[in-house]
Amino acid sequence: MVTPYVSDAVIRRLPRYKRFLRSLKLKGQEKTSSKELAQIMDLTASQIRQDLNHFGGFGQQGYGYNVSDLERQIDKILGTDKTYTMGFIGCGRLGEALANYIRNNEPHFKVTALCDIRPDMQGTEIAGAKVMGQSEFDEFVKKNPIDIMVLTVPADQIPSVERICVEANVKGVWNFGLVEISLPGIPVSNMHLSESLESLVYYINHPD
């Protein structure tokens, strides 16, 4: 399927559709409508129709959407019907928590290798994969391609980590570091914990 340009806001909503569809499926519901989705997702029905029309639209006039079909279609659009290998650079508490989160909750993502510069971490196992030092990790990822590199390293390590990502030819980067990174030709999703927290603080201080 050739997809025309779709705004980032729409792309970010697709996983959210999936989550609500899954909860409908768990309740045993087979079909839904843009009106119902709008209600549970706090959007408007026309916004939902518009979002899904970007990809051809999957509803039928007078019927609505088949829950499982729509979920499958969104998986296909996102690419979450396929499986991805994952490497981790930085195995502090956050790195370890994320690797275990992935192993326990994300069957389409496989933790295959981890890297940490601290010698006492090397050789240990996290989320079923081995923690390696820099040079061993470099060798490993040359032979075992990593699709997504997850970064939880301090700011001063970012330049060397960027080099590793480029050399390892990763397809995408999921960055939890405090510094925003951008790599030529490699999509990066910067997760800024502080920013989410600080915008929450704004809403605490500006109640409706």
Place this chain on the structure above:
Amino acid sequence: MVTPYVSDAVIRRLPRYKRFLRSLKLKGQEKTSSKELAQIMDLTASQIRQDLNHFGGFGQQGYGYNVSDLERQIDKILGTDKTYTMGFIGCGRLGEALANYIRNNEPHFKVTALCDIRPDMQGTEIAGAKVMGQSEFDEFVKKNPIDIMVLTVPADQIPSVERICVEANVKGVWNFGLVEISLPGIPVSNMHLSESLESLVYYINHPD
């Protein structure tokens, strides 16, 4: 300062401004312009002027912005010039990692109490605060108000956790659970790790 309605997208950009201003300050730079900010933040200069004009605008024609002043002003708008107490419900790996992240990186947020239903966790200490069982935690938060409750619990515990947040009279909720929650009158920031990961996968599969 009375602030008129400002869109969520603008609010979410404010912490990002702060981050870039901080990096300019670290380089010893005293002033900046909407043009420079636009360049390093990958926005347009007019978008930046528009964003900041929501709050009165802080630049001077022909001078631009004073870096420290602008950072301070944004802190004031967000409310990040004040300090907030934080409670944690769920002390698995992610809860522990987040509590330690807050202690090490966020001086304006203080981890004051943690709650976990597993008896072997109770009585231990994480990020300088005590892990308590449900009833001890309930008592504690009555006497020691929690501004922000951080949730890292599985889906089936969400209903009881919602009750705790309401009874504890928290001002805001930072939710890392897999289920989106909304509480009447309490701002909630839902952090969906899977959604950020899935939108990254979209961009991996749809290169420009």
